[in-house]
Amino acid sequence: MLAATVRVTRDLDTAEEAVQDAYVQALETWTRDGVPARPGAWLTTVARRLALNLLRRRRTLEAKLPLLVEPEADDPHGGGPDMEAIPDDRLRLVFTCCHPALALEAQVALTLRLVCGVATPDVAHAFLVSEPTMAARITRAKKKIAAARIPYAVPVPEDLPVRLDAALTVIHLLYTTGHTARAGDRLVRDELTARALDLARMLRALLPGEREAAGLLALLLVHEARRGTRTDAHGRMVRLADQDRGAWDGALIAEADALIVGALRAGPPGRFLLQAAIAALHAQAPSYEATDWPQILALYGELLRVWPSPVVALNRAVALSMVDGPAAGLEAVEALERDGRLSGYRYLPAAKADLLRRLGRDAEAAEAYREALALTENAAEQAFLTERLR
Amino acid sequence: MAQYAVLIFERVPPEELPEGVMQGHMQLPDRIAEQGGRVVAGLALEPPETATAIRGGAITDGPFIETKEVLGGVFVIEARDLDHALALARMTPIVDGGVEVRPLVGFEVLEAG
Numbered sequence: 001m002l003a004a005t006v007r008v009t010r011d012l013d014t015a016e017e018a019v020q021d022a023y024v025q026a027l028e029t030w031t032r033d034g035v036p037a038r039p040g041a042w043l044t045t046v047a048r049r050l051a052l053n054l055l056r057r058r059r060t061l062e063a064k065l066p067l068l069v070e071p072e073a074d075d076p077h078g079g080g081p082d083m084e085a086i087p088d089d090r091l092r093l094v095f096t097c098c099h100p101a102l103a104l105e106a107q108v109a110l111t112l113r114l115v116c117g118v119a120t121p122d123v124a125h126a127f128l129v130s131e132p133t134m135a136a137r138i139t140r141a142k143k144k145i146a147a148a149r150i151p152y153a154v155p156v157p158e159d160l161p162v163r164l165d166a167a168l169t170v171i172h173l174l175y176t177t178g179h180t181a182r183a184g185d186r187l188v189r190d191e192l193t194a195r196a197l198d199l200a201r202m203l204r205a206l207l208p209g210e211r212e213a214a215g216l217l218a219l220l221l222v223h224e225a226r227r228g229t230r231t232d233a234h235g236r237m238v239r240l241a242d243q244d245r246g247a248w249d250g251a252l253i254a255e256a257d258a259l260i261v262g263a264l265r266a267g268p269p270g271r272f273l274l275q276a277a278i279a280a281l282h283a284q285a286p287s288y289e290a291t292d293w294p295q296i297l298a299l300y301g302e303l304l305r306v307w308p309s310p311v312v313a314l315n316r317a318v319a320l321s322m323v324d325g326p327a328a329g330l331e332a333v334e335a336l337e338r339d340g341r342l343s344g345y346r347y348l349p350a351a352k353a354d355l356l357r358r359l360g361r362d363a364e365a366a367e368a369y370r371e372a373l374a375l376t377e378n379a380a381e382q383a384f385l386t387e388r389l390r
Numbered sequence: 391m392a393q394y395a396v397l398i399f400e401r402v403p404p405e406e407l408p409e410g411v412m413q414g415h416m417q418l419p420d421r422i423a424e425q426g427g428r429v430v431a432g433l434a435l436e437p438p439e440t441a442t443a444i445r446g447g448a449i450t451d452g453p454f455i456e457t458k459e460v461l462g463g464v465f466v467i468e469a470r471d472l473d474h475a476l477a478l479a480r481m482t483p484i485v486d487g488g489v490e491v492r493p494l495v496g497f498e499v500l501e502a503g
Contacts, residue, residue, distance in 0.1 A: 101472055148493045149392045151471035159473065 001044045002114060003089035006096075006152060009051045012114060012142050018051035090115065091206045092152050094199070098167035099150045106141035107170045108177075113138055116195045126177065126192055164207070168216045168272055171199045175220050179227070197224060204259075211263040215273030218256040218263075222279040225252035237384035241288035253283045271307040274299055293322040310341045318351055326358040346375035350385065357388075391468040393430065393494040394475040399459035400487040403437050407485060414483030422467060427478040430497065432465035459487040466497055 001022075005015040022044075097110040105127070112118045112126070124134035144150065155163040178192030200217040207213045229243040260276050263269070269277065278299045285291035300316035313336055321329020333352045342348045353368035366389055373385040400407075419429040438453040438460050445454070453461075469475035472491070479491045 099472075101476070148394075148491075149471040149475075151473050153471075153473075155473065159477075 001040065001047055002117065003093040004044050005047045005051050006093060007089045011146060013146075014051055015047075016114075019047045021050045022047035088154070088206075090202060091154055094167050094203065095154055095163060096145060096150055096152045098163070098170045099145075100163070100166050101148060101150055102141050102144060104170070104173070106137055107166070108173055109134060109138055110141050111170050111199070112174065112192075112195065115199065118191075118195065122191070126189075160210075161212075164203075164210055164212060165270075167203065168200075168212055171196050171203070172216060172219070172272070174199070175223065179223060179230075193224065193227070196220060211266055212270040212272045214259045214263040215270060215276045218259040218276035219272055219279055221252045221256035221259075222276065222283050225249040225256070225283060231380050235380050235383070236387065237378075237380040239384075240282065245285075245287070248283060253280065256280050257284070269302070269306075271303060274303040274306065278303070291322070293319055297323050310336055310339060311345070311347075314342065314345075314348060314351060318354075321355055321358070326355045330355040330359065344375060346372050346381070348372075349375070353388070391428070391470060392475070393497050394467050394469060394472075394479070395492045395494055396465050396467060396475075396479045396482060397461060397490040397492065398463045398465075398482060398484070398487070399457070399489065400462045400484060401459050402485040402487075403460075404434065404462060411483045411485055418465075418481060418483070421481055422478050425474075425478055425481075426470070427474065428468040430466040430468055431499070432463065434463040435461060466494065 002015055002019050005018050006012060009015045009018065093115050094111065097114055098107045102110070109123055109127070112123045113120060118126075120135050120138060121131045123138075124131045127134065129137075154160075175193055175196035178189040178196065197217075197220050200213075200220050203210075203213045204217040225248050226243065229245075229247050230238060232238050256276060257280050260273065260280055263273050264277065278296055281292055281296055281299070297316065297319040300312065300319050304312050304316055314333065317329050317332035317336065320332055330352065333348065333355060336342055337348065337352070349368045349371035353365045353372060356362075356365035356368060369385055369389050373382060373389070376382055376385065419432075422429050438456075441451075441453040443450050443452060443454045467475060467478055469478055472493075475491055479489050482489050
């Protein structure tokens with residue numbers, strides 16, 4: 001509804017104001033006349049009308065303000081009473097909120113606030129910042145959108161790959177914030193993962209030809225399929241090798257697999273599709289040992305090529321240890337340690353500790369576990385690492 | 391159309407800019423026009439060693455802010471929105487540095503007399 005209204009106002013604040021007013025009007029009208037057959041359409045229509053009124057009023061006040069109303073003629077969904085068919089508007093709003101001219105943290109906050117309609121206090125809670133801080137962050141971002149004229153539009157085809165990658169990154173970050181929150185309560189985290197999945201489904205549906213959109217959805221589906229088994233009954237982290245594979249959601253994994261197979265057939269994979277393919281291979285393996293490690297190693301090699309990140313290199317090192325043995329893996333991890341870009345990244349000493357343990361170098365392994373422990377704030381991970389130290 | 395300033399930050403001093411880059415700067419207004427934008431104004435600065443800063447009344451030698459990439463020039467463009475402005479600004483020839491795109495509150499040239 002907000003997305004459809006922004007289309008009229010080209011201004012987020014006016015749109016939000018109009019949407020809120022529409023709810024107030026709904027309360028009055030619906031109480032009096034009963035709830036209409038299509039409440040969503042009713043609200044959208046009212047919000048758009050209110051937005052137009054607000055704009056007209058402002059235009060007379062500020063003669064200098066440019067004409068903000070888009071002609072309805074080129075709007076395939078506008079005009080009619082059925083305003084629920086507004087997918088293009090949501091897509092435009094996603095691309096505005098996930099514009100790389102905004103700081104990543106602002107992109108994430110705006111997406112939650114404006115695309116998902118999460119209230120500012122809840123957005124603040126999800127990212128462990130105070131409400132005034134989050135409100136200021138959102139206000140600052142909205143000001144920049146207005147002042148710099150960040151367009152409310154789906155990017156032109158030549159920009160789409162880069163801009164889509166930015167939007168997918170935001171959605172992925174939303175999910176992982178919910179998935180591996182450093183702190184914060186469980187309800188907020190469940191909300192974040194659910195919102196991220198909704199967004200991934202929406203982008204997939206609105207951009208059916210984009211393989212990376214399919215890739216992100218598949219990746220999140222696999223995460224979701226395994227989510228319940230990542231921690232035990234006491235909230236302690238469970239390693240992939242020890243997770244109860246019988247409890248993984250087969251339907252979600254099958255859905256992800258179909259997406260991955262279809263997208264891989266359509267052309268060369270990008271980073272989200274490759275990550276999804278790796279996650280799906282894990283999800284379909286009968287056990288950790290019986291995983292298709294050579295295939296996973298090859299996929300990590302390809303992923304490192306399209307996305308040269310030290311975190312990918314670390315994951316590849318773990319896969320390498322499963323194909324060529326822990327010594328080969330340790331060599332790769334130590335090379336990354338010397339590289340320095342991952343200093344402070346808790347999964348590096350954790351991976352190193354695991355490899356040292358497999359090589360029987362227990363004292364050094366304990367040292368590395370302690371290093372990893374010092375770097376994590378997540379209670380479940382702390383409990384896991386403490387357990388490994390025993 | 392909205393107006394944006396494009397600030398050019400360059401490590402290579404103007405007198406050392408390769409011929410091709412200089413030519414690129416000369417051709418930029420035409421290339422921007424081809425893409426549906428317009429260059430409204432442009433100015434090139436002498437190197438920062440020639441700058442004089444005044445802070446709180448005190449006069450010091452050098453630019454107000456020391457940066458590795460030196461502000462070498464500014465031009466003002468008209469563009470449809472930020473995406474358009476970024477696409478136009480990206481055509482600026484740069485050897486070692488980059489540009490900053492800023493929306494303008496206003497732009498006015500005062501006539502003499």
